[in-house]
Amino acid sequence: xxxxxxxxxxxxxxxxxxxxxxxxxxxxxxxxxxxxxxxxxxxxxxxxxxxxxxxxxxxxxxxxxxxxxxxxxxxxxxxxxxxxxxxxxxxxxxxxxxxxxxxxxxxxxxxxxxxxxxxxxxxxxxxxxxxxxxxxxxxxxxxxxxxxxxxxxxxxxxxxxxxxxxxxxxxxxxxxxxxxxxxxxxxxxxxxxxxxxxxxxxxxxxxxxxxxxxxxxxxxxxxxxxxxxxxxxxxxxxxxxxxxxxxxxxxxxx
Amino acid sequence: xxxxxxxxxxxxxxxxxxxxxxxxxxxxxxxxxxxxxxxxxxxxxxxxxxxxxxxxxxxxxxxxxxxxxxxxxxxxxxxxxxxxxxxxxxxxxxxxxxxxxxxxxxxxxxxxxxxxxxxxxxxxxxxxxxxxxxxxxxxxxxxxxxxxxxxxxxxxxxxxxxxxxxxxxxxxxxxxxxxxxxxxxxxxxxxxxxxxxxxxxxxxxxxxxxxxxxxxxxxxxxxxxxxxxxxxxxxxxxxxxxxxxxxxxxxxxxxxxxxxxxxxxxxxxxxxxxxxxxxxxxxxxxxxxxxxxxxxxxxxxxxxxxxxxxxxxxxxxxxxxxxxxxxxxxxxxxxxxxxxxxxxxxxxxxxxxxxxxxxxxxxxxxxxxxxxxxxxxxxxxxxxxxxxxxxxxxxxxxxxxxxxxxxxxxxxxxxxxxxxxxxxxxxxxxxxxxxxxxxxxxxxxxxxxxxxxxxxxxxxxxxxxxxxxxxxxxxxxxxxxxxxxxxxxxxxxxxxxxxxxxxxxxxxxxxxxxxxxxxxxxxxxxxxxxxxxxxxxxxxxxxxxxxxxxxxxxxxxxxxxxxxxxxxxxxxxxxxxxxxxxxxxxxxxxxxxxxxxxxxxxxxxxxxxxxxxxxxxxxxxxxxxxxxxxxxxxxxxxxxxxxxxxxxxxxxxxxxxxxxxxxxxxxxxxxxxxxxx
Numbered sequence: 064x065x066x067x068x069x070x071x072x073x074x075x076x077x078x079x080x081x082x083x084x085x086x087x088x089x090x091x092x093x094x095x096x097x098x099x100x101x102x103x104x105x106x107x108x109x110x111x112x113x114x115x116x117x118x119x120x121x122x123x124x125x126x127x128x129x130x131x132x133x134x135x136x137x138x139x140x141x142x143x144x145x146x147x148x149x150x151x152x153x154x155x156x157x158x159x160x161x162x163x164x165x166x167x168x169x170x171x172x173x174x175x176x177x178x179x180x181x182x183x184x185x186x187x188x189x190x191x192x193x194x195x196x197x198x199x200x201x202x203x204x205x206x207x208x209x210x211x212x213x214x215x216x217x218x219x220x221x222x223x224x225x226x227x228x229x230x231x232x233x234x235x236x237x238x239x240x241x242x243x244x245x246x247x248x249x250x251x252x253x254x255x256x257x258x259x260x261x262x263x264x265x266x267x268x269x270x271x272x273x274x275x276x277x278x279x280x281x282x283x284x285x286x287x288x289x290x291x292x293x294x295x296x297x298x299x300x301x302x303x304x305x306x307x308x309x310x311x312x313x314x315x316x317x
Numbered sequence: 318x319x320x321x322x323x324x325x326x327x328x329x330x331x332x333x334x335x336x337x338x339x340x341x342x343x344x345x346x347x348x349x350x351x352x353x354x355x356x357x358x359x360x361x362x363x364x365x366x367x368x369x370x371x372x373x374x375x376x377x378x379x380x381x382x383x384x385x386x387x388x389x390x391x392x393x394x395x396x397x398x399x400x401x402x403x404x405x406x407x408x409x410x411x412x413x414x415x416x417x418x419x420x421x422x423x424x425x426x427x428x429x430x431x432x433x434x435x436x437x438x439x440x441x442x443x444x445x446x447x448x449x450x451x452x453x454x455x456x457x458x459x460x461x462x463x464x465x466x467x468x469x470x471x472x473x474x475x476x477x478x479x480x481x482x483x484x485x486x487x488x489x490x491x492x493x494x495x496x497x498x499x500x501x502x503x504x505x506x507x508x509x510x511x512x513x514x515x516x517x518x519x520x521x522x523x524x525x526x527x528x529x530x531x532x533x534x535x536x537x538x539x540x541x542x543x544x545x546x547x548x549x550x551x552x553x554x555x556x557x558x559x560x561x562x563x564x565x566x567x568x569x570x571x572x573x574x575x576x577x578x579x580x581x582x583x584x585x586x587x588x589x590x591x592x593x594x595x596x597x598x599x600x601x602x603x604x605x606x607x608x609x610x611x612x613x614x615x616x617x618x619x620x621x622x623x624x625x626x627x628x629x630x631x632x633x634x635x636x637x638x639x640x641x642x643x644x645x646x647x648x649x650x651x652x653x654x655x656x657x658x659x660x661x662x663x664x665x666x667x668x669x670x671x672x673x674x675x676x677x678x679x680x681x682x683x684x685x686x687x688x689x690x691x692x693x694x695x696x697x698x699x700x701x702x703x704x705x706x707x708x709x710x711x712x713x714x715x716x717x718x719x720x721x722x723x724x725x726x727x728x729x730x731x732x733x734x735x736x737x738x739x740x741x742x743x744x745x746x747x748x749x750x751x752x753x754x755x756x757x758x759x760x761x762x763x764x765x766x767x768x769x770x771x772x773x774x775x776x777x778x779x780x781x782x783x784x785x786x787x788x789x790x791x792x793x794x795x796x797x798x799x800x801x802x803x804x805x806x807x808x809x810x811x812x813x814x815x816x817x818x819x820x821x822x823x824x825x826x827x828x829x830x831x832x833x834x835x836x837x838x839x840x841x842x843x844x845x846x847x848x849x850x851x852x853x854x855x856x857x858x859x860x861x862x863x864x865x866x867x868x869x870x871x872x873x874x875x876x877x878x879x880x881x882x883x884x885x886x887x888x889x890x891x892x893x894x895x896x897x898x899x900x901x902x903x904x905x906x907x908x909x910x911x912x913x914x915x916x917x918x919x920x921x922x923x924x925x926x927x928x929x930x931x932x933x934x935x936x937x938x939x940x941x942x943x944x945x946x947x948x949x950x951x952x953x954x955x956x957x958x959x960x961x962x963x964x965x966x967x968x969x970x971x972x973x974x975x976x977x978x979x980x981x982x983x984x985x986x987x988x989x990x991x992x993x994x
Contacts, residue, residue, distance in 0.1 A: 121910060142914065149912030160907040164591045172582065174912050182582040221911070 064133070065094035066260055067118070067229060072127035074113050074283075087113040089283035091127070095229070095262060100255040102274035103264045104303070110283045111264045112233060118262065119154055119231050120144050132228050149174050153222030157234035159214040161206040167217040168202035174225050188224050196220050196250065212243030219250065223259070230254070232263040236270050248273045268307065272300040281310060323419075327426035330406065336895065336988070337402050341395055342435055344888050345480075348388045349439025351881055353476040354450045355380040357443075361469035372863070373458045373870030380874045384881065389483050391885050394606075396487045398892045400424075400494050407495060420495050428488040435484075436477060443476070444468055450877075457625070458869035459862075514598035516572035517565045524561025531555035532943045538950065539711060539746050548947050555940060559608055563932065564601030568594050588908070588921045589928075596897065596929060603889050608933035610886045612940045614879040615974060619941070619967035620948050621875035624957055625868045626966070631956040632864050636857040637775050638677060638818035639828055640668070644839055644852035645814030649684075649800035651793060657682065657815050660842060664817060667838055671831050678819035679772045681727070683717045684796045685812050686755065690714040690747055690783065694754045697802060697810055714747060714783040716755055717776050720792035728771040734790040737761055742768035745783025753787070758798055760787060775818065825858035832856035868955075883974075887981045894985040898992030905993055922993070930982045938971055 074088040087110040095101050105111040116122035118129060120136050129136040131151060139147050148154075161170045168189070175185045193199040196216045201209055209217075215235060222230050235251070236244040244267070252273050255261050263274065271277045273296060278288040287306060291299050331338045359377030407420050448466055455462045531554030538547050571594035575581045581590060597604075624631070642664055650656075661680070668675055688697035690712050719727075721734050732740060739760035741749055753760045768774050768786050777784050789795045802810040821828060836854035843850050905918050945967060949960050957963075 119910075142916075145909070145912050145914035145917070154910060156910070160910060162904060162907055164595050164904070169587075169591065173587070173908075176582050176587040177584055177912055177917070179584055182578045185582065 066097040066099075066132055067095040067262070068128075068130040069093050069118070070128050070130075072114070072117060072124045072129060074110070074117060074122070075125045086283055088117075088124070091280075091283075091285055093278060093285055093288075095260065097260055098255070098258050100251070100261045100273070100275045101263070102271040102277045103262070103280055104266060104268075104271050104277055104307070105280035106266060109280050111266075111280050114280065115231055115233050115262075115264045119152055120148055149178055149225065151228045153225060153227035153230040155215070155218050155222050155230060155232040155235045157237040159206070159211070159218045159238070161214055161218060161221075163206050166203055166205055167198065167209070167214075170206070170217060171202075171221045171224055174221065178225070185224075189220070192220050192223060195253070210243070211239050212246060215239060215243070215247055216250065219247075219254070223254065229260045229262060232261065232265075234265055234267075235263060236265065236267055244269070268300055268303050271303050272296050277303055277306075279306060279310060286310065323422045324426045324430075326410075327423050327430055330403065330423065331427060331430060334399075334402065337399050337892075338431070340888055340891055341399055342431055342438070344395065344884055345392065345431065345435035346438040346442055347884055348384065348392070348881060349435060349476060349480050350443035350446060351877055352381060352384045352388065352479065353440060353443030353472055354447050355384060355877065356472040356475055357447050357467075357469050358451065358454050360475075361467070361472055371866075373454070373460075373866045373873070376867075376870035376874045377454075380877060383878060385479050385483075387881065387885075388480070389486065392483060392487055393490060395888060395892065396491060397494065398896070400491050402896075404494075417496055421492055424491050424495060425488065428484060428491065432481065432484040436480060439480070440473060440476065444473075454869075454873050457865075457873050459865045514568045514571075514594045516569045518569065520561055520565040521569035522566075524558050524564075524566050526558075527554050528558030528562055531558055535943045535947055538947050545951075548944075548951070551944070551947070555944075556609055559936060559940075560602065560605040563597070563605040563608070563936075567597035567601060567932075571597065584917070585920075585924075588913075589924050592901075592904075592921075593925055593928065596925060599900075600893055600897070600929065603893050604929065604933050607886050607889055608936045608940075610882045610889075611933055611937040611974060611978070614882045614886075615937060615941045615967065615970050616944065616948065617875040618879050618974075619945075619963065619970045620952060621868070621872040622970075623959065623963040623966040624952060624955055625872040627957050627959045627962050628861075628864050628868045630959060631868075632857060632861055634958060635864075635956045636818075636855065636860050638679065639820045639823075639857045640818065640832055640835065641855045641857075642817045642835055642839065642852075643814065643854070644843055644850060645812060646847075646850040647812045648809035648849075649796050649811055650813060651797070653682075653813060653815070656843075656846065660815070660839070661817060663838060663842060664835055667835060668819075668821060668831065671827075671834065673821035673823050673827075673831060676820040676822065678817065679727075679775055681773070681776050681814075681816040681818075682723055683719050683776055683814060684792065684799075685715060685717045685814070686799060686802075686810055687713065687715045687782075688755070690785075693750055693752055695756070695785070697756045697799075711746060711783075714745065714785055716785045716787055718792055718795055719773070719776075719786060719788045721788055721790050723792070724773065724788040727773050728766070732764065732788075734763055734788070736790060736794075738763035738790070740764045740766055740786075740788035742766045742773070742786035742788075743783070744768050744774075744777060744786075747783045747785065749785070753785070755787070756799060756802065758795070760789070775816070825861075828856040828858040832859065883977065886978070887985075890981055891985045891988065894989040895992065898989040901993055922990075926982075926986060926989075930979075934975060934978055941967060941971065 070092055072088055072091040073086070076085045076087055091114060103111050103114065113122065117124045118136075120139065124137060127137070134147070134151075136147075161167070162173070165173070171189060171192075172185050175188070189202075193202065196219060198213065198216050198220060201213055201217065206214055206217075215238075219230075219235075222232075232251070236247055239247060248270055251261060251263070255275075261274075263270065265271055275291045276288060277291075277299075279286045287310075289299075289302055289306060294302065355377050359374050359379075359381055407423075410420055410423070411417075447468075451467075452462060454460075531551045534547055534551040534554065538551070571590055574586070574590050575594075580586055642660075644660065665675060686695070686697055688695040690696075695714060695716060721732065721740075724740065725731055734740065737760065739753065739762060741753065741760075741762050742765065743749065749762065751762050753762060766786075766788075768777070768784070773786065776786075796811060796813070799811045800809070804810055821831060823831065832854045836852075839852040839854055843852050901922075908918055909915070945963065949963055952958075952963065
């Protein structure tokens, strides 16, 4: 059984006065295996963020099912949703979403504190995680004191500290300069190498080229996917940009 | 650009920011209305139709000054909160190509519009409510009520002038704020990374020290006379202390809690404690302002109601009987017996001629001296005028010499004394051992009595300084030994007085008329005895008028000012909630994404809100409790000596204000939740 199974997911946004409705997702089907590193690519408006929000249980699908490790997300009650998200999902945002009232350390602890963990246990987990992410020296700083790349690393620590089943990343390099982006992508690969499943939404070819599989979404459906297999990042980059070119020309790959 | 664009932008700006502007304009309207009413009651001649209302009128005049000053400060404060909310919009205009001068014009038109609406509204409301206020005023000062409707052109003009000046100053201030802000800062004004609040140990601890010093002084004060200066110092210390404690002390407290890891890393405390530090950094000052305003309201209302409610008792302390005849002079008079007997006779005859019976009479005759008391010795050589600045009022004391016979008559006792012995009664903060020296004479204490237990208490002139009663076996002989003491102006220090109080059971007007007759009789009769003899005859009815006008005026002033202060509180709370709402909006979005349930968030907000809500009112109750004893002592100056009543009034005020405050908080929290969710 796959870790994540998405079947027939549909999302329709109704116009305000019942007028025009927009189909953001028409019929999305895919699966993600444990330990995979999947990137979802698509242009703005293609529905990729909507999809991610549904996967993160931040949004409800109009139809279809999302099953994570045997649990059906679409049937979880609202009240249990927050706990589910906390225990099973790690979320990395484009704009970091760190709370400016906390130090980086406290930001990372937040999900654990909400889960009612003891401080000693939290510290133990962070002590293991921090060196790998290179943030040991930054823990006492406040978000406004550190760079974007450093913030994003803290945000990743926050996503990983709960040992989630899957890490969902929404344009994680979107707000970073190219050097920080490279470092971050390296980091993602390393994290994936440790066995962590990652699902990333991006429109950066470079970011996607690190993934083991890239899915392309267009007009609300999964249009195409490529596996990295044994290709290098550069080869993968080439494959992806070829595909994007085709997509842009309106070509039909099927 | 077309003419009329700026006024249009300004009007749109006000309309779109109604959430900020409506309460602001509402407050302006109310302030202008109250100012008009106070001015009308204090200065216009409609109040002259009431007899003898000058004290009450003076209170209203005083009130207009307070309104002008407070109005300026407060509107400045709210205006800067308003303009802060608009800076981003101005920044956008500036990006779109408007220069500072253009924006200045928008600010100008906004001010013109708010000025016009406030002025028109304020005057309409003020004039509309003026009759009601006038009736209320007449009621509390027990004056005649006229049902004529008055509009005072003078009051309208003054109100318009004063508030136009205030608005002009506010406009200049707004202009200054716009001018000194950069375009880019304008656009990003709400995004600037906020530094985490630092725990400032020095200021925090200093604040606590100031606050407790203020409390200590307030509690320690014994005598209202020396208290006045110390009271002011205590008040200032408490105010500054409140600000420092709420601004720095609270952050300090949060930081200490954060250091305690076992406490801090708990679901319930984690978010609350860290957000509280920020909240207090931003809102410490407004919470302190709310606290001070609330305290002022509590103090004003509880003291003025206590005075007003207790007016009849205070009056009775002041005038123990309906008619009070008094005469006396400085120096030693060996032949007072004949004068007094003659006068007593004359007063009784005239009272009976008027058709009144003499009831419950009290006759008091005494010699008195004032001096500086230190350790069983009353120094009467000291010249109070020379040493007035160095004088410790706690040590100023007045000595009343009574004849034993007189004393036995007043108390109904039959004590016996020999020469050199004395019975001692003390009222005030003085301790006397076995001997008392007054000037060069020494008295052996043969016994002690409580002066308040008998009619002898009516000799006490003032509750402000300490009083020593010395009962001797031969008053004339003792008094003669002090005959030669004079002060620097050559006036004899020794003084004697004769008082005759009694009830007559007449109508108020007759009582007043009778006391006038008796007063002129005293003057005629005593004239041959020389110029320095003084006399009067007073009636309780006449005094009652005075008391009611004074206390009623105070009460009315207290109520009007409290209303304004409370409205000010409400507005501060409201703006605070709105600005917090905007700041918290994005934060709660994040928390939700990370896995906080809506319930968790709501619980956390509620607990923070409750803390923020409770801080000012808790502090003001604490303030009130500490300064209540001094207020009691200050009220003694008005003849008010009823601590239980004062405490009751304070209790009721706290309750009423608490309910009002809670309702306000509930309503303004709704504004907050609407923004956050």
